[in-house]
Amino acid sequence: xSPLHSYIIFFSLLMxxxxxxxxxxxxSNLCRSSCGNIPINYPFSIDDGCGSPYYRHMLICSDNxxxxxxxxxxxxxxxxxxSYSDPHxxxxxxxxxxxxxxxxxxxxxxxxxxxxxxxTVSPQNDYLxxxxxxxxxxxxxxxxxxxxxxxxxxxxxxxxxxxCRHLPECGSALGSRVSCCSYYPKATQSLRLMLQDCxxxxxxxxxxxxxxxxxxxxxxxxxxxxxxxxxVTMKCLLCQETTKGGGVCGFNTxxxxxxxxCKQGNVTTYCKDPSLVNHKRVGAIAGTVTxxxxxxxxxxxxxxxxxxxxxxxxxxxxxxxxxxxxxxx
Numbered sequence: 268x269s270p271l272h273s274y275i276i277f278f279s280l281l282m283x284x285x286x287x288x289x290x291x292x293x294x295s296n297l298c299r300s301s302c303g304n305i306p307i308n309y310p311f312s313i314d315d316g317c318g319s320p321y322y323r324h325m326l327i328c329s330d331n332x333x334x335x336x337x338x339x340x341x342x343x344x345x346x347x348x349x350s351y352s353d354p355h356x357x358x359x360x361x362x363x364x365x366x367x368x369x370x371x372x373x374x375x376x377x378x379x380x381x382x383x384x385x386x387t388v389s390p391q392n393d394y395l396x397x398x399x400x401x402x403x404x405x406x407x408x409x410x411x412x413x414x415x416x417x418x419x420x421x422x423x424x425x426x427x428x429x430x431c432r433h434l435p436e437c438g439s440a441l442g443s444r445v446s447c448c449s450y451y452p453k454a455t456q457s458l459r460l461m462l463q464d465c466x467x468x469x470x471x472x473x474x475x476x477x478x479x480x481x482x483x484x485x486x487x488x489x490x491x492x493x494x495x496x497x498x499v500t501m502k503c504l505l506c507q508e509t510t511k512g513g514g515v516c517g518f519n520t521x522x523x524x525x526x527x528x529c530k531q532g533n534v535t536t537y538c539k540d541p542s543l544v545n546h547k548r549v550g551a552i553a554g555t556v557t558x559x560x561x562x563x564x565x566x567x568x569x570x571x572x573x574x575x576x577x578x579x580x581x582x583x584x585x586x587x588x589x590x591x592x593x594x595x596x
Contacts, residue, residue, distance in 0.1 A: 364435030512538020
């Protein structure tokens with residue numbers, strides 16, 4: 268066997284080892300479980316291949332793993348908290364009015380959620396609009412207006428809103444020159460239309476106190492509550508079960524099929540599945556090739572290229588006739 272044939276065989280074996288070692292390594296240790304002080308649990312993730320594919324690339328963790336943001340069609344918004352028992356996120360919008368602004372209204376933009384995702388803007392939000400054009404917007408005390416015009420009740424902006432009279436954290440922030448009314452847009456388009464005729468707006472979410480038998484069970488807090496669907500599957504429950512290995516629910520990044528991410532590798536069932544005991548390797552998330560493996564492959568390919576050039580340079584010229592001395596393959 269010629270040195271070149273030996274080198275080609277060695278190259279093929281090395282490439283196989285590199286690819287197998289890179290694609291069979293477990294991803295469970297790559298699934299970060301927090302961003303700042305916010306826990307990241309199923310169905311969410313900040314690493315591709317972890318969590319549910321429903322929320323792939325929706326959360327971003329930046330600033331050295333300290334800042335969590337939600338990605339939407341209208342921009343990226345800081346996440347203040349995530350509730351897993353009452354499925355929702357609380358996000359803030361830096362463009363919305365806040366107490367420090369007082370009557371200095373900055374340019375704003377409407378918050379929106381992609382309707383094709385498994386997120387929805389919660390009906391528990393109250394929107395407050397400031398200095399609306401009364402020629403374009405119906406600004407009236409809602410109870411009285413609805414009694415007089417029941418067919419136009421839903422389209423009115425309530426100037427007698429409790430929140431307008433008791434702004435959270437800054438009850439006296441607005442002067443007499445600023446008008447306020449409360450309105451809940453039923454669609455993103457309605458919100459955009461309101462902002463065309465109002466100076467700015469803010470969102471207030473009614474948060475539960477979590478205290479039983481308290482005089483008030485909710486209190487207002489600035490922010491936008493975004494509800495989400497919690498996809499529960501038997502495969503994920505089995506994967507997470509501690510007696511079955513305590514894996515992490517994830518998915519194949521190429522096919523989006525379910526995977527249970529385990530310390531010894533990634534499987535389609537659960538980590539301690541008896542049918543996998545005799546297997547030395549288990550399947551992994553597709554498309555994950557480590558930088559070390561890629562660099563190794565490039566280095567080997569470079570060696571083959573250099574060797575072939577050397578062989579061609581030293582091969583005898585036979586006017587196009589291939590012989591055993593100048594044969595490449």
